[in-house]
Amino acid sequence: MKVDLFDFDLPTDRIALRPAVPRDAARMLVVPGDGDLRDAHVRELPGELRQGDILVFNDTRVIPAQLEGRRGDASIGATLHKREGPRRWRAFVRNAKRVHDGDVIDFGPGVTATASTRGDDGSWALDFAGDEPVELLLDRAGHMPLPPxxxxxxxxxxxxxxxxxxxxxxxxxxxxxxxxxLHFTPSLIAALAQAGIAHTTLTLHVGAGTFLPVKADDTDDHRMHAEWGRIDAATADRLNAVRAAGGRIIAVGTTSLRLIESATGEDGVVRPFDGDTSIFITPGYRFRGIDGLMTNFHLPRSTLFMLVSALMGTERMQAAYAHAIKNGYRFYSYGDSSLLLP
Known part of the structure; x- marks a missing residue:
C-alpha cells in the first residue's frame, strides 16, 4: 500500500507544545462508524460510552532515556529504545559516525557505557558500566525523551x-x-466508574521507534521496531468476560490496542501475553480484540495514522483529520483526543 495515501497537510502550529490544563479539559473528536462527527471534551467521555464497557490503559512509566555524552572530542547523543539485558540497552545515536565498536561514551556524572553490536537500523547496543541499577544511572544523567x-x-x-x-x-x-x-484524571475515572464503565491495565514499554518516520514508499517495505509487553491471565480473563457480557473493549492509546491485538487469537479470545510485539496494522487488517479506540491526533504518513485508518477507513479518517485541522484541534503527544467507534 502506498504511503502517500496517508499524507495530509498539517500546519506546524497545530502540534501542541504543552498539554491542556486540567488534563481532561482537552478536546475530543467523536468519530462513529457512520453518522456525523461530534466535537466534545475528554471530560464528557462517560456519556459517550456504554455501561458495561471497559477502558484498557497502558501502565508503562517513561524513564529519562535521553542522554548527552562525549567520546573523546565528539559530542554523542543517545536515545534508549529497548532493553536487551540487565545492563544493555539498544539506542539510537546522534553523531553515530563518530562511534565505533568498543568505544566508551561518557554521559557523566559517573555514567559510562560501551558501544557494541551496531544494528541494521544504525542503532547501537550500549552496555552500562558499574554495579548501580541502570535506572539510577538514568535518573542521574538522563532526561525526559520528548518527541522530536x-x-x-x-x-x-x-x-x-x-x-x-x-x-x-x-x-x-x-x-x-x-x-x-495523559488526558485522564482521578475525577474522570470516578465519573466513568459511576457510569458503569470499568478500566484495567496492561504493560507495553513504548520504544523510540514510535517517533521514526516511514521512509519507504510502500507499507510492505517498512519495518516496525519490537516492543516488550505483558497481559497477565487475570486481565485477559476480565477482558473476555466483558465481551461475553456484551460490553466493548475500548483501548486507550495505540500501544494498548497493538498489545491486545497481539494477544488475541483468530477466535477473538484474548490470551495472556509476555514478550515482544512488532505488529504493524494497516488498512485490510481484521481487528479481533478491540471494539474502539481513544487516541490523540497523529502525524501525516505515520504508522499510527495508518492504524486509525485501518480501524475506521482511510477516507473516514482523512475527513476527520480535515475537520480537526479546520476546527483548531491540537495534534500529537500533548494534543487533543479522538474517540473512534467503528
Missing part, C-alpha cells in the same frame, strides 16, 4: 517530568509516553 516534534521547538524542562507521565504510570521501561492516557 516538541523537543525541536523548546527545551525539556521540569514540568515535562510530570506532564509526560500518565496517572497509571507504574512499570518503568518506556521511552515514550502512552499519550492517549
Amino acid at each position: 516534534y516538541i523537543a525541536g521547538k523548546r527545551p525539556t524542562d521540569a514540568q515535562d517530568a510530570e506532564d509526560y507521565q500518565t496517572m497509571f504510570a507504574a512499570e518503568p521501561g518506556a521511552v515514550a509516553a502512552p499519550t492517549a492516557a
